[in-house]
Amino acid sequence: MSLYEATVPPLLQILGALSGLLTKAEAHCAAKSIKPEVLLSARLYPDMLPLTTQIQLACDFAAKGCARLTHSEVPSTPDTEKTFEELKQRLAKTIDYVKSFKPAQFEGADQKDVTFPAGPDRSITVKGQQFLSSFSFPNFYFHAATAHGILRHNGVEIGKRDFLGVA
Secondary structure, eight states: OOHHHHHHHHHHHHHHHHHHHHHHHHHHHHHHTOOHHHHHTOOSSTTSOOHHHHHHHHHHHHHHHHHHHTTOOOOOOOOOOOSHHHHHHHHHHHHHHHHTOOHHHHTTTTTSEEEEEOSTTOEEEEEHHHHIIIIIHHHHHHHHHHHHHHHHHTTOOOOHHHHHTOO
16 A cells, blocks of 8 residues: 555545534534534533634644655645634645645655654654654544544534544
8 A cells, every 4th residue: 555545545534524524513503503603612621622723733734744744845724713614614625735645746755754843842853654653643533533522522413434424
């Protein structure tokens, strides 16, 4: 399996699933007369980030992960989304960005150095395979799963199939 096949299709699957989760969350708010801001600002625990930020970070780890693996310019996206629609637009833009990568761009990336920030004044350099499996994917899936958990915890009728985008 190529690094492209191991990276791009799984990212696209979960990014699409997150969009579906937001659609269900928006419908849940309408059906239960819940202000959207309530779900958008919901957290699993007070010291954790809210739903909006979880979606933004999942998008960032997908886009920036692909950019770093392919030694492309790392995109910068301001975190300005405040509505379900704006978050779905960010997901759509991220999906388009990830789709723009071609298999050839990932050739040999598993053995190339990838340098990424690890805090405000620190960076780490590892080989591409280690970057993907030990940093990029774990962070991407953490934020995607936390977004799912926030919605489920708040009564949105979703399950594992929704997280996987196969509901």
